[in-house]
């Protein structure tokens with residue numbers, strides 16, 4: 001028996017089991033990756049939403065603070081305005097008394113840089129400052145032109161200017177002053193320190209790229225943290241906030257590229273309901289993403305490790321399944337080989353080495369079996385014994401090898417003729433053959449024997465030393481039948497009766513068949 005070495009095996013085709021394992025592994029991998037990606041996406045979206053909420057809240061608190069700052073300033077200005085307009089209606093402007101009032105009011109409000117009154121020609125009449133500069137004319141200021149042109153009594157907040165006395169950056173907050181006939185009598189000015197907002201905004205913890213911006217409603221920057229002062233006064237009208245967003249809502253959030261510095265941010269914004277002010281708080285999106293990513297690194301590593309473990313387990317299971325399948329195939333192959341070998345050994349043990357028909361041992365066994373079955377079924381068993389005529393002479397004439405060859409040819413004829421399931425051809429002795437016909441009567445045996453004798457005649461194997469006139473190899477045969485009801489029971493009796501019939505055939509001249517003599521009803 002030849003065994004194949006393991007390495008000789010061709011790679012096994014992918015079985016349904018392996019395909020299912022691989023498919024499950026692939027699905028699991030995709031599911032784990034998909035779930036992680038989805039979770040991360042959701043988490044990032046939530047982070048962005050939270051940042052937007054925080055930005056809106058921050059903007060709200062800044063707007064509230066700005067409102068309070070400007071309201072306190074307005075109330076101070078209104079108080080001075082009332083006193084001044086009363087003076088103008090009676091005694092005329094009393095600069096010294098007014099300055100004292102202004103000084104008192106300024107000391108109460110930390111945001112105030114100063115309070116001032118300029119008459120209709122822009123001359124300094126009163127101030128909270130310690131002295132009035134003599135040669136300064138403020139009629140060139142934007143707010144002066146504004147109030148001179150507008151009769152309205154509204155509070156005006158102008159873009160940041162640099163103070164002419166202290167050179168600080170200040171936000172001018174102004175009111176128009178009228179005489180009793182509503183004629184223009186100058187401007188009351190309160191200046192708010194930009195530093196006040198700078199200090200206030202510095203209380204908030206912000207990352208490098210984050211911004212807090214206080215703007216006029218016309219998009220002019222009043223203060224932007226953490227930008228340098230050069231950004232103050234910058235016009236942001238190209239920002240999406242001023243182009244379209246504020247047109248639809250007074251507060252909200254969104255993501256856009258800041259007109260300040262071109263960075264993409266997550267913004268919250270609020271427009272003041274009381275003053276022409278807008279506050280915006282923006283978080284650097286890139287920095288926020290990096291921060292978020294860092295906080296998720298541990299989760300990511302854990303997920304990847306889990307995925308790796310799943311893949312390794314999958315590979316292990318796959319390998320086991322592959323090995324199991326290979327072993328199964330090998331076992332099946334070995335089993336088939338063993339079965340074939342057994343069958344071959346069995347055949348060898350049951351057949352005659354020269355002719356290939358059943359040997360004598362198998363013949364004995366099968367005849368015993370047939371007779372036992374016949375006893376149970378009550379059906380007959382017939383037996384034919386064949387003997388080649390003058391075979392000794394054949395051997396003597398043509399030699400033993402030719403004799404063997406002749407035996408093979410005759411056996412082939414027998415085997416071919418008795419090929420039904422219930423017929424067995426066997427080599428009974430040297431040049432003697434037998435056929436067992438289970439469940440068949442004597443007449444069937446007779447018919448078969450005659451047809452075989454005729455077939456051997458047709459073979460016409462030359463036999464020049466035969467006594468018969470044909471001059472070729474011939475056969476004689478004797479038939480007998482077994483019936484369970486027979487008085488002469490037994491295998492040996494059956495063989496003896498067939499042999500006796502064969503003897504009679506020989507004596508009658510050979511090349512013929514004779515049957516045992518028995519009552520006609522049993523034939």
Ligand SMILES: Nc1nc2c(ncn2[C@@H]2O[C@H](COP(=O)(O)OP(=O)(O)OP(=O)(O)O)[C@@H](O)[C@H]2O)c(=O)[nH]1
Pocket residue numbers: 387388389390391392393395399400401402403404407429430431506
């Ligand atoms: N070549 C060969 N001859 C065999 C074999 N077995 C038996 N024989 C020969 O078969 C011959 C049988 O001869 P006999 O029994 O004397 O009878 P016969 O010559 O056939 O004459 P009849 O039976 O009376 O016709 C013997 O010479 C055996 O040697 C075999 O396996 N091969």
